[in-house]
Amino acid sequence: MGTAASFLFKGMGKSSSKLNRNDLQELESTTRFEARQLQKWYRDFIQDCPDGHMTKEVFEKIYGQFFPVGNPSPFVDYIFNVFDANKDGVVTFKEFITAISVTTHGSIDEKLNFGCRKLLEILRLQMTLDIDVFRNLYLQ
Numbered sequence: 001m002g003t004a005a006s007f008l009f010k011g012m013g014k015s016s017s018k019l020n021r022n023d024l025q026e027l028e029s030t031t032r033f034e035a036r037q038l039q040k041w042y043r044d045f046i047q048d049c050p051d052g053h054m055t056k057e058v059f060e061k062i063y064g065q066f067f068p069v070g071n072p073s074p075f076v077d078y079i080f081n082v083f084d085a086n087k088d089g090v091v092t093f094k095e096f097i098t099a100i101s102v103t104t105h106g107s108i109d110e111k112l113n114f115g116c117r118k119l120l121e122i123l124r125l126q127m128t129l130d131i132d133v134f135r136n137l138y139l140q
């Protein structure tokens with residue numbers, strides 16, 4: 001297929017786990033992937049993340065393969081934050097596939113909206129942290 005997701009999961013093996021009917025129907029309607037693709041990627045996802053969510057460490061391990069030289073951490077942090085839609089510190093299969101769908105199948109507007117919205121969230125968080133540091137250093 002040649003998408004980023006298929007490249008990420010290449011060679012990660014098979015599992016007997018399947019998406020339940022409701023999740024499968026939801027993902028078929030909210031992404032542009034077919035049921036068969038979704039089931040295959042879910043099996044691969046569950047094999048690496050048996051509890052159903054991807055930690056930043058696993059995410060970094062996967063993305064680290066794309067950066068054999070240098071430090072991938074800043075990029076991984078940014079991408080992980082983009083994928084972790086609800087900011088609970090883990091990426092679920094739904095979050096992962098939704099992000100992959102927008103970045104591979106979305107229109108230019110959808111991609112820009114998705115990327116800009118996430119970037120603004122990260123910048124807002126960074127500004128809040130910077131203001132807190134400034135306040136702690138100079139205003140006390």
Ligand SMILES: [Ca+2]
Binds near residue numbers: 083084089
């Ligand atoms: Ca999450």
